[in-house]
Amino acid sequence: MILKVINQSKHPLPEYQTPLSAGLDLRANISEPVAIKPLERKLVGTGLFIELPAGFEAQIRPRSGLAFKHGLTVLNTPGTIDADYRGEIKVLLVNLSSEEFVVQDGERIAQMVVAKHEQIHWETTEVLSDTERGAGGYGSTGKA
Ligand SMILES: O=c1ccn([C@H]2C[C@H](O)[C@@H](COP(=O)(O)OP(=O)(O)OP(=O)(O)O)O2)c(=O)[nH]1
Numbered sequence: 001m002i003l004k005v006i007n008q009s010k011h012p013l014p015e016y017q018t019p020l021s022a023g024l025d026l027r028a029n030i031s032e033p034v035a036i037k038p039l040e041r042k043l044v045g046t047g048l049f050i051e052l053p054a055g056f057e058a059q060i061r062p063r064s065g066l067a068f069k070h071g072l073t074v075l076n077t078p079g080t081i082d083a084d085y086r087g088e089i090k091v092l093l094v095n096l097s098s099e100e101f102v103v104q105d106g107e108r109i110a111q112m113v114v115a116k117h118e119q120i121h122w123e124t125t126e127v128l129s130d131t132e133r134g135a136g137g138y139g140s141t142g143k144a
């Protein structure tokens with residue numbers, strides 16, 4: 001699909017790193033490095049503004065490498081970019097490690113997955129259909 005974008009960052013547009021990648025890596029667009037202390041969170045801009053078609057959302061997800069190596073993840077993962085949002089795409093990073101992490105300008109800090117979604121209309125009812133699972137959850141299938 002084609003996605004309209006305004007690129008106000010100093011970096012090239014995000015790219016799929018491999019032919020079948022689901023996510024486009026997003027780069028930090030910052031005037032100076034951003035230090036994130038242990039358990040601190042920082043909102044980091046990308047300089048990107050998009051216009052998603054109706055029925056689509058963009059999800060902002062962590063990069064597993066940063067999470068594994070540095071404990072750096074996206075606090076609100078998956079972040080939701082609504083189709084009617086016209087502001088800058090920002091990434092809410094949180095440092096879950098015991099060491100400070102410094103984000104550099106242009107660093108790939110998260111990935112964006114564009115996905116279709118439904119919008120529902122409620123139908124209020126008194127009864128839901130019977131299923132084998134019923135109300136079981138939270139590990140219910142592991143029990144004897
Ligand atoms: O990681 C994110 C999450 C959200 N947004 C932008 C796009 C999204 O459309 C808007 C609102 O996000 P959300 O609905 O998650 O936040 P909210 O706390 O419910 O704020 P609002 O009342 O503005 O919807 O903020 C981002 O740039 N990055």
Ligand SMILES: [Mg+2]
Nearest residue numbers: 080081082085
């Ligand atoms: Mg909201």
